[in-house]
Amino acid sequence: MDAKVTVSDSQAVLRLGGRFDFKAHREFRDAVDSLLGQAGGKPLQVDLGDVSYLDSSALGMLLMLRDKAKAANKDVALIGVKGSVRQVLDIANFSKLFAIS
Template sequence: MDIKVSIVDKVARMSLGGRFDFSAHKEFRDTTEQLLLRDEVSELDVDLAAVNYVDSSALGMLLMLRDKARNARREIRLSRCSPPVRQVLDIANFGKLFRID
């Protein structure tokens, strides 16, 4: 999985690409932990436009991120979901847990 990060107006956008599965665990965790430590970041936008596959471990990583962000008093948003990703998020009822744009 590819991760690109940009920060604009206190919003850190993590643009993910490729397969979002367990093999991305370390890189995803390290990137999100570093962003949550930055004072200039108040919101984390996880851009899923270029993700073509998610599995249950990816859903677990998003849930862990949600908990860590809540503890750090940061907002989380899932954005620009590709159709296959949106389908998985809908089936898992993530719309009740995350703001999805």
């Protein structure tokens, strides 16, 4: 998995690509820490547009991000969601936990 944090004047984005599974745990955790450290008061977005595969451990990692963000009084939106990634998130009812677009 590829993970890249970008922060602009209006938002902080964690852009993910490739397979998002258990092997990505350390890289994802490091990217989340970087995102939260750089975000300041900006809204957080996770761009899943280039993710080709998502499994249950990835869902757990997204929940971990949500918990860390909530502790920092921030909301997290999932953007660029499409195809099989959207199906997995829909089945898991993540639309009740995240804004998804």
